[in-house]
Amino acid sequence: MKASQFNAQFSQLSGFLIACSVAATGFFALTPGASAETTLQRIQRTGEVRIGYANEAPFAYTTPDGKVTGESPEIAKKVFAKLGVKKVDGVLTEWGSLIPGLKAGRFDVIAAGMYITPERCQQVAFADPQYQIQDTLLVQKGNPKNLHSYSDVAKADAKLAVMSGTAEVGYSQQDGVKTDQLQQVPDTTAQLQAVRERRVDAAVGTALTMKALAKKDPSQVEAVEGFKDDPKHTGYGALAFRQEDTDLREAVDKVLHSWLGTPDHLQTVAPFGFDKSNLTNKTAAEICSGK
Incomplete structure (x- = not known):
């Protein structure tokens, strides 16, 4: 047999085998019962889950020795341990990421400090909330502009530092704060700097976050006590998942429902300023529907 004839026949045979392989792959992909591994199955098989956090104390932050901690990371460790996942790989990133x-x-x-909102529910699937919390303002020492609400900020034509993409952007605008009054920043460190350097008159965020920032420089800034806000602006924080990861969300919810409010849960979150007053019976479904 000539080399050219051999090469031609070999090429035909190779094409036939490739076609058979492709057909077989398609057959098994369409065969009932043959399905891809879900995220829950993967993290239980590997014993590792990767969680993204925003850098916002006391929800999530890094200690001087590089450890990621806070209310959310510590809850995640307990929840995923109950699901057989030993390694929780926490990654700090910007809120908007x-x-x-x-x-x-x-x-x-x-x-980490992510509230359930109807708008976000269109993008991700939330577990039921693990806490409820109100907002407040961080202001210069003595609160020179006497700011105690979003309305006060609007009337005083004050400058307000907000983290980009947070619910507080919308809340402030609902109460009359104009777009040009807002300075949107990537994280709470930038909020503290903006107030301390008097580039803004106030910053806004959860009461626990603003109090934590005030402790970093009590000689120059303080958190407002008795912040007046619409009760509808109460924040309900929760873990969030891709919408297709239904089994993962349901597994986490099952653990949370049996654990939240227990002595172990309250001891876990106490170092970060949380207590029984932060517990809620609200569900993600209720909040997503605007109830």
């Missing part, structure tokens, strides 16, 4: 990172597959779960 959380949802895009989750949807792109860089994280399996996202957390």
Whole structure:
């Protein structure tokens, strides 16, 4: 047989085998019962989950020795341990990168100070909330502009530092704060700097976060006591998942429902300023529907 004839026949045989392989792959992909591994199955098989956090104390932050801790990371460790996952790989990122990172597959779960809102429910699936909390303002020492509400900020034509993409952007605008009064920043460190350097008159965030910032420089800033806000602005924080990861969300919810409010849970979150007053019976479904 000539070399040219051999090469031609070999090429035909190779093409036939490739076609058979492709057909077989398609057959098994369409065969009932043959399905891809879910995120829950993968993290239980590998014993590792990757969680994205925003750098916002006391929800999530890094200690001087590089450890990621806070209310959300410590809760995640307990919850995923109950699901047989030993390694929780916490990654701090900018707030605005959380949802895009989750949807792109860089994280399996996202957390840390993220409120459930109807708008976010269109992008991600939330577990039921693990806390409820109110907001407040961080102001210069003595509160020179006497700011105790968003309305006060609007009337005084004050400058307000808000983290980009947070619910507080909308809350402030609902109460009359104009767009040009807002200075949107990437994180709480930038909020503290803006108030301390008098580039803004106030910053806004959860009461626990603003109190934590005030402790960093009590000679120059303080958290407002008795902040007046619409009760509808109460924040309900929760872990969030890709919408297709239904089994993972349901497994986490099951653990949370049996654990939240127990002595172990309250001891876990106490170092970060949380207590029984932060517990809630609200569900993600109720909040997503606007109830």
